[in-house]
Amino acid sequence: MYFGESAPKHLRGAVSLSSAVFTAFGVVLGQVVGLREVLGSEPYWEYLLASNAIPGFIQLLTLPWFPESPRYLLIDRKDKEACLNALKRLRGCEDQGSELEEILEEEAQSRGMKPRQPWELFTDRAVRFQLLIIIVVSSAMQLCGNDSVRDFTNV
Structure with missing residues (x-):
């Protein structure tokens, strides 16, 4: 993460x-x-x-x-100076203005949005397809494990 x-x-x-x-x-x-x-x-x-x-x-x-995550430092803790220092340590160059602007833009877009409940994601057409793909792939990974085959061979 x-x-x-x-x-x-x-x-x-x-x-x-x-x-x-x-x-x-x-x-x-x-x-x-x-x-x-x-x-x-x-x-x-x-x-x-x-x-x-x-x-x-x-x-x-x-x-x-x-270092702490630059996005966490700027969006959650509102510490612009620490964010710039973290970006400098992670990227290694002095000019991080464009990336700082991207983070500020993301913060502005998410301002005023309330966290959603899991069932509310199914009603949003923008994420419904991705959510269904994740559910299908995760279910397939769980259902095709080697443990189920191994248990039947020991009987």
Whole structure:
């Protein structure tokens, strides 16, 4: 979520989608590491259980070097100077005026809009198609898992 919110506008969709790709990669990696020949046998179950702590530990160690999200700083906290500093750290160049203007434009567009309830999304024609695609794809991912096949083979 952080990378999607901190990404430039032209990369935001691809960066936000990458979290789903890495989640799927994590599931596959977990299944491979959980094979009986790797760490899935009884003497190694502690290592298998603890292996998911490695990415979390890496994230915890690197977290202090990441600035707050520029969009959060400007839209939620109303701190323009901190937003400019965060943009400077993330992008590496001095002139961030155009990106700051984009964030301010987005804030102006969202001002006065109330948060929607989940069922209200189905009535909005602008997001209905995307919502249905997400529901179908997520349902398909849940229903075609390897766990259901494995349970029937053990009977």
